[in-house]
Amino acid sequence: MIPRRLRVPPESLYPDDDWRIVETSFTEEWMGNAETIFALSNGFIGVRGLLEEARPAVESGTFLNGFHETWPIVHAEQAYGFARTGQTIVNVPDVTIMKLYVDDEPLHLPTARIVAYERVLDMREGVLRRELVWSTPGGKHVTVRSSRMVSLEHRHLGVISMEVEVDTDAPVVISSQVLNRQDSAALDERRVGASGHDPRRARVFSDRVLRAQTHVEDGLRLVTGYRTTNSGMTMSVGVDHRVTSAAPFRAATSWSEDLSKVVVTVQAEAGVPIRVDKFFTYHTSRHVPAVELVDRGLRSLDRAVELGVETLHEGQRLELDTFWERADVTLEGPARFQQAIRWNLFQLHQASARAETTGIPAKGLTGQAYEGHYFWDTEIYVTPFLSYTEPRITRNLLRFREAMLPQARERSAELSEQGALFPWRTINGEEASSYYAAGTAQYHIDADVAYALRKYVDVRGDTGILVDLGAEILASTARMWAGLGFFSPDDDRFHIHGVTGPDEYTTVVNDNVFTNLMARRNLRDAADVIEWLAREHPAEHAALARSLKLDPEEPTRWRRCADAMYVPFDAERGIHPQDDSFLEKDVWDFAGTPIDRYPLLLHYHPLVIYRHQVIKQADVVLAMFLLGDEFPIEQKRRNFDYYDPLTTGDSSLSACVQSMLAAEIGYEELAEEYFQYALLMDLADVNGNVVDGVHIASTGGVWMALTYGFGGMRDHGGVLRFDPRLPSRWGRLSFPLRFRERSLRVTLEGERVRLELLDGEDLAVEVRGEQVVLQAGAPHERQLDPRWLAPHEAPARTPVLAEGPVGSGDARGGT
Amino acid sequence: MIPRRLRVPPESLYPDDDWRIVETSFTEEWMGNAETIFALSNGFIGVRGLLEEARPAVESGTFLNGFHETWPIVHAEQAYGFARTGQTIVNVPDVTIMKLYVDDEPLHLPTARIVAYERVLDMREGVLRRELVWSTPGGKHVTVRSSRMVSLEHRHLGVISMEVEVDTDAPVVISSQVLNRQDSAALDERRVGASGHDPRRARVFSDRVLRAQTHVEDGLRLVTGYRTTNSGMTMSVGVDHRVTSAAPFRAATSWSEDLSKVVVTVQAEAGVPIRVDKFFTYHTSRHVPAVELVDRGLRSLDRAVELGVETLHEGQRLELDTFWERADVTLEGPARFQQAIRWNLFQLHQASARAETTGIPAKGLTGQAYEGHYFWDTEIYVTPFLSYTEPRITRNLLRFREAMLPQARERSAELSEQGALFPWRTINGEEASSYYAAGTAQYHIDADVAYALRKYVDVRGDTGILVDLGAEILASTARMWAGLGFFSPDDDRFHIHGVTGPDEYTTVVNDNVFTNLMARRNLRDAADVIEWLAREHPAEHAALARSLKLDPEEPTRWRRCADAMYVPFDAERGIHPQDDSFLEKDVWDFAGTPIDRYPLLLHYHPLVIYRHQVIKQADVVLAMFLLGDEFPIEQKRRNFDYYDPLTTGDSSLSACVQSMLAAEIGYEELAEEYFQYALLMDLADVNGNVVDGVHIASTGGVWMALTYGFGGMRDHGGVLRFDPRLPSRWGRLSFPLRFRERSLRVTLEGERVRLELLDGEDLAVEVRGEQVVLQAGAPHERQLDPRWLAPHEAPARTPVLAEGPVGSGDARGGT
Numbered sequence A, B: 001m002i003p004r005r006l007r008v009p010p011e012s013l014y015p016d017d018d019w020r021i022v023e024t025s026f027t028e029e030w031m032g033n034a035e036t037i038f039a040l041s042n043g044f045i046g047v048r049g050l051l052e053e054a055r056p057a058v059e060s061g062t063f064l065n066g067f068h069e070t071w072p073i074v075h076a077e078q079a080y081g082f083a084r085t086g087q088t089i090v091n092v093p094d095v096t097i098m099k100l101y102v103d104d105e106p107l108h109l110p111t112a113r114i115v116a117y118e119r120v121l122d123m124r125e126g127v128l129r130r131e132l133v134w135s136t137p138g139g140k141h142v143t144v145r146s147s148r149m150v151s152l153e154h155r156h157l158g159v160i161s162m163e164v165e166v167d168t169d170a171p172v173v174i175s176s177q178v179l180n181r182q183d184s185a186a187l188d189e190r191r192v193g194a195s196g197h198d199p200r201r202a203r204v205f206s207d208r209v210l211r212a213q214t215h216v217e218d219g220l221r222l223v224t225g226y227r228t229t230n231s232g233m234t235m236s237v238g239v240d241h242r243v244t245s246a247a248p249f250r251a252a253t254s255w256s257e258d259l260s261k262v263v264v265t266v267q268a269e270a271g272v273p274i275r276v277d278k279f280f281t282y283h284t285s286r287h288v289p290a291v292e293l294v295d296r297g298l299r300s301l302d303r304a305v306e307l308g309v310e311t312l313h314e315g316q317r318l319e320l321d322t323f324w325e326r327a328d329v330t331l332e333g334p335a336r337f338q339q340a341i342r343w344n345l346f347q348l349h350q351a352s353a354r355a356e357t358t359g360i361p362a363k364g365l366t367g368q369a370y371e372g373h374y375f376w377d378t379e380i381y382v383t384p385f386l387s388y389t390e391p392r393i394t395r396n397l398l399r400f401r402e403a404m405l406p407q408a409r410e411r412s413a414e415l416s417e418q419g420a421l422f423p424w425r426t427i428n429g430e431e432a433s434s435y436y437a438a439g440t441a442q443y444h445i446d447a448d449v450a451y452a453l454r455k456y457v458d459v460r461g462d463t464g465i466l467v468d469l470g471a472e473i474l475a476s477t478a479r480m481w482a483g484l485g486f487f488s489p490d491d492d493r494f495h496i497h498g499v500t501g502p503d504e505y506t507t508v509v510n511d512n513v514f515t516n517l518m519a520r521r522n523l524r525d526a527a528d529v530i531e532w533l534a535r536e537h538p539a540e541h542a543a544l545a546r547s548l549k550l551d552p553e554e555p556t557r558w559r560r561c562a563d564a565m566y567v568p569f570d571a572e573r574g575i576h577p578q579d580d581s582f583l584e585k586d587v588w589d590f591a592g593t594p595i596d597r598y599p600l601l602l603h604y605h606p607l608v609i610y611r612h613q614v615i616k617q618a619d620v621v622l623a624m625f626l627l628g629d630e631f632p633i634e635q636k637r638r639n640f641d642y643y644d645p646l647t648t649g650d651s652s653l654s655a656c657v658q659s660m661l662a663a664e665i666g667y668e669e670l671a672e673e674y675f676q677y678a679l680l681m682d683l684a685d686v687n688g689n690v691v692d693g694v695h696i697a698s699t700g701g702v703w704m705a706l707t708y709g710f711g712g713m714r715d716h717g718g719v720l721r722f723d724p725r726l727p728s729r730w731g732r733l734s735f736p737l738r739f740r741e742r743s744l745r746v747t748l749e750g751e752r753v754r755l756e757l758l759d760g761e762d763l764a765v766e767v768r769g770e771q772v773v774l775q776a777g778a779p780h781e782r783q784l785d786p787r788w789l790a791p792h793e794a795p796a797r798t799p800v801l802a803e804g805p806v807g808s809g810d811a812r813g814g815t
Helices: A028-037 A184-195 A290-327 A337-352 A377-389 A391-403 A405-414 A444-460 A464-484 A513-536 A538-548 A554-563 A606-610 A620-626 A633-646 A655-665 A668-679 A696-710 B028-037 B184-195 B290-327 B337-352 B377-389 B391-403 B405-414 B444-460 B464-484 B513-536 B538-548 B554-563 B606-610 B620-626 B633-646 B655-665 B668-679 B696-710
Strands: A020-023 A045-047 A062-064 A068-072 A085-089 A098-102 A113-122 A127-135 A141-150 A157-166 A170-179 A210-218 A221-228 A234-245 A249-255 A259-268 A274-285 A733-739 A742-749 A752-759 A763-767 A770-774 A780-783 B020-023 B045-047 B062-064 B068-072 B085-089 B098-102 B113-122 B127-135 B141-150 B157-166 B170-179 B210-218 B221-228 B234-245 B249-255 B259-268 B274-285 B733-739 B742-749 B752-759 B763-767 B770-774 B780-783
Touching: A020 A028, A020 A337, A045 A141, A068 A221, A098 A141, A098 A157, A141 A290, A157 A170, A157 A259, A157 A290, A170 A234, A170 A274, A210 A234, A210 A249, A210 A290, A221 A249, A221 A259, A221 A290, A234 A249, A234 A259, A234 A290, A259 A274, A274 A290, A290 A337, A290 A377, A290 A733, A337 A377, A337 A668, A337 A696, A377 A391, A377 A444, A377 A696, A377 A733, A391 A405, A391 A444, A391 A464, A405 A464, A444 A464, A444 A513, A464 A513, A464 A538, A464 A554, A513 A538, A513 A554, A513 A620, A620 A633, A620 A655, A633 A655, A655 A668, A655 A696, A668 A696, A696 A733, A752 A763, A752 A770, B020 B028, B020 B337, B045 B141, B068 B221, B098 B141, B098 B157, B141 B290, B157 B170, B157 B259, B157 B290, B170 B234, B170 B274, B210 B234, B210 B249, B210 B290, B221 B249, B221 B259, B221 B290, B234 B249, B234 B259, B234 B290, B259 B274, B274 B290, B290 B337, B290 B377, B290 B733, B337 B377, B337 B668, B337 B696, B377 B391, B377 B444, B377 B696, B377 B733, B391 B405, B391 B444, B391 B464, B405 B464, B444 B464, B444 B513, B464 B513, B464 B538, B464 B554, B513 B538, B513 B554, B513 B620, B620 B633, B620 B655, B633 B655, B655 B668, B655 B696, B668 B696, B696 B733, B752 B763, B752 B770
Parallel strands: none
Antiparallel strands: A020 A113, A045 A062, A068 A085, A098 A170, A113 A127, A127 A141, A141 A157, A157 A274, A170 A259, A210 A221, A221 A234, A234 A274, A249 A259, A733 A742, A742 A752, A752 A780, A763 A770, B020 B113, B045 B062, B068 B085, B098 B170, B113 B127, B127 B141, B141 B157, B157 B274, B170 B259, B210 B221, B221 B234, B234 B274, B249 B259, B733 B742, B742 B752, B752 B780, B763 B770
């Protein structure tokens, strides 16, 4: 474990609060982080937590899931099969801007005299509210209340309200804008210039991305249709306004390609508020002309205006009530933990709720980093949560993978293989990774998709999806593995060479354990499902066999590959080497690496990193969790003991996994410490890049660490098992689950576990190895022996380097 | 051995001729190849074999060694330490253009009626001559004789002459031009478009590279000074003219930034020739302003004009007489072989003769491919020839490496090492390889430089260079190795991980045998030389120790690393694995790979290539040759037997090495066949890319294959040894050598060997293991037993795929 910095905002600025994130004053220092933390999204539309005044801002951004521009990837040195087409999510026109002028003075937070300020994200109501009192240069006091919402109920809608009240008569102007920022490049360069290169950030476009195709002006309504220059995608953005004012007002609209405006001018009277409601809508398409999307936008606005702000807010509240009922995890734990847990879950919901026909970008829709691409993050880190709380979304995500099978087949052929190879990173289904060693070489993406599919079926019991699309995905990925690997004449084992596992600090290796294990599972699942299909759904099997030209012997061959799969094992150390040559490498000089040289990827040449035993993120340890039923606890402990000290956690995908495995093997302090990193990844800016967007995989990991980790839940083979281990310093932990058409609640308190079946048929589960049949209305409750090892039996924990106050009391980390 | 295509021009077009390359008619089909084959160079100036008419041309190019433009390398995905600055040799203004108009009709070869044609490169005189008779559309016959020379004697000079004679009175115009082609980009794109991407070709510039700074017009003299936009290098190009005509003529000069012209107009009379002599000069600098270079150009032109064409031609002849005396290898062998040998040697001379203060680009100055960069090609493939024929040039090349030590130190630090790491490819000393896996990872460049240094000292006996610069190079490279590798606790051996050997079809591996062996030699040589320096030159040693902060214990540490160096060996197969995991990989499906899928790098993703046992170029086999004193013959044979069938020869650096080792282990047919590939690499376009320029390393390899290979010469430890093995179908082979201030001649005929010391002190050599003391004037001659294995003892040879006639009789390959 490498100590991480926690950059925790002071309690006075962000007080602890179970349901709300509260900002008590505006500071430029925290502004960039706050843009991410207060971002709103419904999985289709995402807006960063920008000020209504638009400036200052660190990274202005509004994103529509899947709406991207393409560009030819220029490789410094080209080679056959290198990814050709870059894809970058577009920073679309921003509707959040509501500039305010009083006495012709603009409200500008860094210089204004603000006598009261509060910005609140209430996670029950799903609305971001700000209230401030501005003492103008002319000595007037102006109260500004605004609210902003991206609708979870209505995929294409959102609404912003601003209410202004003066204590002395004054002319007030509210300029409501829709701004297409063609200046994002400049902003980007400024940041790159400051921080040096960072390969994780998004591409800068020099050409115009969006070209206006058509627009409609109608009263205070403005709708524009755009088309992207290269990818040819279309979008529309529309706003409509309702002005409520006792005093007479004028409203003037204007339109240009990059800036639509409605300017409301009022001679405001003391104590009489003026309110502007701004409804907004976004639509996108790959095929439909922009003019048609403008039309859709008009209809969306009609509905929004008809519903009105209050009804929209109510709908949002109801939607979130349902969400929290299904998903809320309650914890009586250290300070801020409940708040942070809810914020992480809220982000999961924001990222996925309406991600229909698309994937979930690595940053959700809260930032442009990683270009808005979909990675394995979704399948391995996010779908477990979704499968247990809202399986419909997992199903959509799997269907989205199915839809990209044609490109995955082409890509596999380009890489001289059969079957299908999913892209390591993509929006449109084509491989967009321009550095193959840490991209295309991660063949494990195929097995990750297959794994998520299986887990969904196990949890949901939905075998229909196997008929619909699962069998095809499994067969296509198994084929890829069967061709990629080979039987070595030396040992008659099946080997997979030249791949990169999850850990990107070691690339293009032979027999990466994670990959081989996951491929084995993929091959076996494919064989099982194809044989099951032949038995249970012969007609569908025949159709699939025809379309895939499936040889009847293929499942047998897959099983043969799986059974012969080589899994490196070092008998002397008693561990699984991460790959065939990992243990032969020199160990990284951790003692000689100051904390400010992390993440290593920004400070060392890849060749230097690759030749050492040093790990970016859990790899063998992740396999020990995902395929935990294949390994005894002693093996997991030995592997963890070996790899944990080598793991930098330079990736946000690591801490949650380390926490879960530490919990399983009984390392209480480590499990808690890693959980804290995952939990506070964004809220305490652990990796120093929260400004770039939410680490969505880590938010999923937080849920996993709570349920699988401390809850000790396992679901291998579709059987629920519990072996909880609550940290001794925590109070009650409770979470709901949906499992095979049933609702459950799991509650831990001290060494007591309580399992309740809330509805549905009886369910056999295991509690610490013993079978228990749960019946609705008859909670099962029992006392368990503690599972934690004594502190001296566990590895020493390295203290957290906290830069600000974090939590309080027990859970407070290190210095 | 993978069969290669030989694209041999028909005998009628290019007749066999011992001393000359003759083109008997103009064809567009061979035009691109001829541009390379007829290129002229003195190692500073290089002009491709372009037509005086300038069009048609496949790739117009004029190059000045080291004169380059820089540009920021844009990586599709950036990482720490990736090369930042691209360097590309500039295609400078072309002086070869002498356009001819008769009756205002231009001479244009593709459409003109040519009734006689001959273009001849005579390698004794070093002049390219063309004579043709043009039957004009008006029915007149015009005889055009031209000659072109780049002076080997005068580094900055060249001269072109054109003589025109009409058989009927006619107005004749000769337009002598200096053209700065800013259109090379367009040409380039056309070719890339046709052949797909090819990472080996040069970069295309979109901006103006050369900016005129100043110019002089004086009579028929035009001199222009330029500066490059980014690198800030300066150059001047100048021409002067002498017109000889019995009839009155007018000459008009004009100048613009990209085109200077002298247009000579004559009312020509039948039978009275008009002659225009065009003297040209080029100068370059990194620091001196262009105006100063223009001045230098004026002085060069003064001298050229004063000397006149005939004297310049005579000087050239004398220079080449000296060269051939030192370097000519005579062979009574298959048809074309003598011609081809001389052409290869001539290219070596052209590439190196005046390469003072620079390196030797991979293509010499005959093409822009590989960007005009210097690679290890020079040290390993070219300097052996130079050390034995013109050691002064080797010394210059080593001095050039010394001059880039400051950048090499910076680069080493950037890669977290001490000492110095030479760039894999460079012009200005900075790493310019934008694909690190097949670039920066080739750390063996350090050992290659050290190896060339040692060989030079062994051959020349010049220990002074060790004091001057050798000790510093050796200590700096040894330091790099000592830090790069590490002692593994598992076996207490010294391992070097994460490097790429010469074979670029396997990259970033652990313990590449070639690298480890060469590093071991480097470390030992460094320890020896530093200790020798301390003994013999204590003052210089003290100074070096001060400047390098050399710890007195360092040589001991280097020796410890060397002694513990891990050298992978597979006991079962009895071979050295190319690297630690090479033998574990699947063997490439050679049977399923059609010939048109070579070179593999243009048809398979690197990941696909890397995960198989398939070799681009000799790697272990090269080590068996370079460090041949460390291995018994049986070991060499076992290694060759294993690797030869895996070697595609997709690199031109392979065939000569395979030939030498095949010769050593007694495989007559293979040795001959590989020699033929190397010998005809360019003349028969073996790799299909001769249009891009001469494969200079292979030309050096031809000399090595003749002397080391068939001559059986070895020089390990500075002792000359001979164990010749002349192919049974060849007649006499004879070559001269310079060795430690002596001249020798080696002559083989059948099984007879004759060694003559032509001058200098007695010399002890070995002939097949027996010591012989050579004395001047007393040739040693003896009969030896044949060394070749019987054909059935050697591996089967795969027939050459010849597309045109090649040689004749015995040596003719396959079908």
